[in-house]
Amino acid sequence: KEPAPNQPKPKSVKVLVVDSQEHLFKPHGGNVVSFNFFIKGGVANYPKDKAGIEKLALQALIKAGPREPLKTEWKRQRSTSNIRFNVETTRDYSVLSVQSPVKEWDKAWEMIKNLIRRPSLDKRTLNKVRAKLIQKVKNREFQPSKFLADKAMEYAFSEGDYSKNPD
Numbered sequence: 001k002e003p004a005p006n007q008p009k010p011k012s013v014k015v016l017v018v019d020s021q022e023h024l025f026k027p028h029g030g031n032v033v034s035f036n037f038f039i040k041g042g043v044a045n046y047p048k049d050k051a052g053i054e055k056l057a058l059q060a061l062i063k064a065g066p067r068e069p070l071k072t073e074w075k076r077q078r079s080t081s082n083i084r085f086n087v088e089t090t091r092d093y094s095v096l097s098v099q100s101p102v103k104e105w106d107k108a109w110e111m112i113k114n115l116i117r118r119p120s121l122d123k124r125t126l127n128k129v130r131a132k133l134i135q136k137v138k139n140r141e142f143q144p145s146k147f148l149a150d151k152a153m154e155y156a157f158s159e160g161d162y163s164k165n166p167d
Contacts, residue, residue, distance in 0.1 A: 033105045035112060037096040043164035051164040054094050056130055058087040064125040066114035083108045089166040137167060
């Protein structure tokens, strides 16, 4: 595999090595730390009949939490802290993002590490998230602009990965 070319970075961006992994650090004003975990590939990562699987997996991952601490503790940590988890899926990549106040960053980092290293995807949570996502897709079909946008992408890219809807 060829190494990717170096991308130009603003002078404010620093490369940090944490747990033997390189991370880009870009300071910005305020008292919030934002962490984005990117997954390359987007819809190219799976076949058409599995469209939406990445969003399902990431949302179920956040809902179910890691194997340790227990699910009830994970839910309590998320509800009592100001740490927010979010998922975005696009045709080119997916993102698991975390926002945390600076004072709670150490706790947020531990939550992120546990979530990524030891996920706990139980069937019940997966089915709940799946039902919710299916309902969202059905609702999308009743919105003319979104319906037409989806059909246009399917038609324009019928032979390629972009015909797949990441949702």
